[in-house]
Amino acid sequence: MTSPRDIVLASIRRSLAVSGHEAPRRKAAADRLADHPAGVVPARGQIGSAERLALFAKMAEFASATVEMIADVVDAPSAIAGFLRRYNLPMQVRRGEDARLAAFPWEREGTLEVTAGVSDGAQLASVSHAFAAVAETGTLVLTSGRDNPTTLNFLPDNHIVVVDAKDVAGDFETVWQRLREKYGEGVMPRTVNMITGPSRSADIEQTLILGAHGPRRLHVIVVGSGD
Amino acid sequence: MTHAVTSSQFKDNARAALSDHDLQGALKFVEVNFIARRREVADRLPEFDALRDAARDIKNHTLAHLDLYLEAYETRVTAAGGHVHYAVTAEDARQIVLGICRKFGAKTVTKGKSMIGEEIAINDFLQANDITPVETDLGEYIIQIRNEPPSHIIAPAVHLTKAQVEADFRRVHTHLPADRNLVESTTLLAEARGVLREKFLTADVGITGANFLIAETGTSIIVTNEGNGDLTQTLPKAHIVLASIEKLVPTLEDLSQLLRVLARSATGQEMSVYATLSTGPRRADDPDGPGEYHVVMLDGGRSSMLGSDFQDMLRCIRCGACMNHCPVYHAVGGHAYGWVYPGPMGAVLTPSLIGIDKAGHLPNASTFCGRCEEVCPVRIPLPRMMRAWREREFERHLSPATMRAGLKFWSFFARRPRLYALATNLAARLLALFGRQRGRFASLPLASGWTRHRDFPSPEGATFQAQWKARRRP
Numbered sequence: 001m002t003s004p005r006d007i008v009l010a011s012i013r014r015s016l017a018v019s020g021h022e023a024p025r026r027k028a029a030a031d032r033l034a035d036h037p038a039g040v041v042p043a044r045g046q047i048g049s050a051e052r053l054a055l056f057a058k059m060a061e062f063a064s065a066t067v068e069m070i071a072d073v074v075d076a077p078s079a080i081a082g083f084l085r086r087y088n089l090p091m092q093v094r095r096g097e098d099a100r101l102a103a104f105p106w107e108r109e110g111t112l113e114v115t116a117g118v119s120d121g122a123q124l125a126s127v128s129h130a131f132a133a134v135a136e137t138g139t140l141v142l143t144s145g146r147d148n149p150t151t152l153n154f155l156p157d158n159h160i161v162v163v164d165a166k167d168v169a170g171d172f173e174t175v176w177q178r179l180r181e182k183y184g185e186g187v188m189p190r191t192v193n194m195i196t197g198p199s200r201s202a203d204i205e206q207t208l209i210l211g212a213h214g215p216r217r218l219h220v221i222v223v224g225s226g227d
Numbered sequence: 228m229t230h231a232v233t234s235s236q237f238k239d240n241a242r243a244a245l246s247d248h249d250l251q252g253a254l255k256f257v258e259v260n261f262i263a264r265r266r267e268v269a270d271r272l273p274e275f276d277a278l279r280d281a282a283r284d285i286k287n288h289t290l291a292h293l294d295l296y297l298e299a300y301e302t303r304v305t306a307a308g309g310h311v312h313y314a315v316t317a318e319d320a321r322q323i324v325l326g327i328c329r330k331f332g333a334k335t336v337t338k339g340k341s342m343i344g345e346e347i348a349i350n351d352f353l354q355a356n357d358i359t360p361v362e363t364d365l366g367e368y369i370i371q372i373r374n375e376p377p378s379h380i381i382a383p384a385v386h387l388t389k390a391q392v393e394a395d396f397r398r399v400h401t402h403l404p405a406d407r408n409l410v411e412s413t414t415l416l417a418e419a420r421g422v423l424r425e426k427f428l429t430a431d432v433g434i435t436g437a438n439f440l441i442a443e444t445g446t447s448i449i450v451t452n453e454g455n456g457d458l459t460q461t462l463p464k465a466h467i468v469l470a471s472i473e474k475l476v477p478t479l480e481d482l483s484q485l486l487r488v489l490a491r492s493a494t495g496q497e498m499s500v501y502a503t504l505s506t507g508p509r510r511a512d513d514p515d516g517p518g519e520y521h522v523v524m525l526d527g528g529r530s531s532m533l534g535s536d537f538q539d540m541l542r543c544i545r546c547g548a549c550m551n552h553c554p555v556y557h558a559v560g561g562h563a564y565g566w567v568y569p570g571p572m573g574a575v576l577t578p579s580l581i582g583i584d585k586a587g588h589l590p591n592a593s594t595f596c597g598r599c600e601e602v603c604p605v606r607i608p609l610p611r612m613m614r615a616w617r618e619r620e621f622e623r624h625l626s627p628a629t630m631r632a633g634l635k636f637w638s639f640f641a642r643r644p645r646l647y648a649l650a651t652n653l654a655a656r657l658l659a660l661f662g663r664q665r666g667r668f669a670s671l672p673l674a675s676g677w678t679r680h681r682d683f684p685s686p687e688g689a690t691f692q693a694q695w696k697a698r699r700r701p
Contacts, residue, residue, distance in 0.1 A: 203366035214454025
């Protein structure tokens with residue numbers, strides 16, 4: 001019996017008038033997969049590191065995120081506590097097991113209660129560490145795993161994301177390359193979340209409202225000063 | 228609750244739409260908002276048109292090598308622990324989804340927005356099999372509780388006013404206090420969020436669409452603003468991706484080319500809030516994520532479009548820019564088109580997928596103004612393809628006899644330029660003579676279709692061709 005897979009592939013080949021065995025076609029596809037050529041990369045992101053951080057902040061704020069720059073990671077707990085106080089939120093955050101987050105001097109904020117693990121929807125604020133960011137559009141890139149569970153990106157009302165200044169890239173293509181370096185060619189973590197601003201909907205009369213199913217606030221803390 | 232295909236009744240649908248007060252009120256937002264927002268964000272990116280060329284070329288390359296990229300994609304999905312199920316027809320796709328839901332004993336299924344889901348009418352089917360589908364995109368949720376199909380491919384409830392949504396929420400959310408304030412859109416959104424949050428946490432299976440599939444990595448991508456698609460796919464035991472063969476792109480680099488034109492063309496954003504890349508199910512060390520990951524790969528008539536006059540339509544990335552810029556869509560909205568794909572892209576795609584005999588009116592519902600092609604991020608020649616459908620319709624004798632007779636009558640004159648000039652000149656003079664009193668006609672023989680709704684102005688002087696000739700002479 002012919003499988004649905006064989007039927008679909010045969011139909012594609014019939015329409016394209018090919019057999020699937022043509023060497024030049026196979027080479028064209030294999031080369032593209034192996035070389036993954038970059039196409040048009042906007043000039044906007046091709047700038048020095050200080051300007052890149054400024055562009056990232058500008059674009060993220062344009063997408064309604066808030067951005068805070070801190071010089072040293074030791075200031076991260078107070079930046080997080082400051083954000084919670086600003087919005088009168090309880091002094092509680094849920095984080096993943098990311099080693100960088102675990103190493104924060106949390107004890108500097110004695111009243112801040114920090115727990116590690118996934119979100120079940122009961123938490124009001126979470127802290128994640130981004131894999132990278134993209135200045136071109138103000139986008140954060142987060143990868144799934146025990147270190148940064150995906151549920152923390154979507155269930156709590158307030159999402160705080162820490163990113164190292166050196167990980168803020170000018171464009172998406174730089175991030176794809178870093179993913180390949182970390183996970184291997186053709187291999188991806190289960191989920192890569194690219195996040196640009198807080199959740200929103202414009203489904204009612206095209207009026208934009210923040211805070212749909214995901215967080216209504218996205219606060220980004222950039223650590224350090226780049227390369 | 229099955230939504231019948233009514234594309235063959237486009238004319239009646241359009242007539243009803245024109246006199247629908249609420250619809251006309253809602254449609255005015257389309258024309259104003261989408262167009263201005265796209266223009267603004269496109270102007271901010273100097274490379275925008277170069278990116279459109281690149282996007283077109285990537286899609287063309289992928290379609291020309293589609294069999295090979297599908298094989299590469301499938302290998303990667305399988306390596307990541309996922310499953311690819313091919314579906315020749317919509318019915319095959321429905322059975323595959325049902326099989327997976329049954330395996331998990333699913334009672335409730337949450338859904339992210341999926342046009343393939345609409346195309347295969349998965350909600351009706353699941354309902355008929357005692358599984359409750361819950362749409363979680365705000366627009367999709369609204370039309371689900373109204374038992375309506377979407378009227379726009381990215382803004383499904385764009386045909387509704389806020390007052391209509393408020394009335395529906397009061398009708399359906401009876402567990403909430405009757406005297407609650409729902410005047411603001413923010414309170415409507417908050418109410419939907421509250422109602423749906425519970426569904427996310429209790430659903431057995433989550434179904435999403437896919438904006439793109441990446442051959443290099445075996446990845447599916449959803450692009451959303453609300454975050455509903457992410458909750459849909461992260462929380463349940465299984466994630467089902469409803470996709471189709473033309474969603475494929477070769478590499479991550481190709482994905483970023485397309486992402487750069489998608490949101491800008493669709494909603495006028497630099498980037499949608501969430502672009503999520505999913506590869507396989509929960510890994511051994513993952514604390515969250517779906518236990519199984521299934522991709523339903525629908526053909527549904529697409530493979531036959533390859534190599535045909537309509538292959539270019541398979542480049543479509545479903546941004547909705549063509550309908551946002553279409554004067555016909557602005558006038559009648561999406562439901563008039565009678566199936567899931569409205570506007571110019573629907574006028575080309577619907578006849579390809581369900582047959583020109585059922586959708587012949589759609590390619591005729593165009594003024595050929597060309598705005599759709601002008602804004603298309605993958606440069607699909609939509610007007611040319613609508614014309615190709617018109618020709619086929621004519622060749623297959625599907626157009627009405629009066630229209631065919633009229634065209635024959637006209638072509639008799641059009642092929643005889645002198646006679647044409649003589650006849651139009653005579654007609655213009657006669658109309659000018661009879662119409663000189665009022666300057667317009669309230670009725671004319673053979674033109675009642677026009678004069679029923681507006682007057683026909685009486686000609687003033689010579690025909691266009693005569694004037695053109697006279698003016699060119701210095």
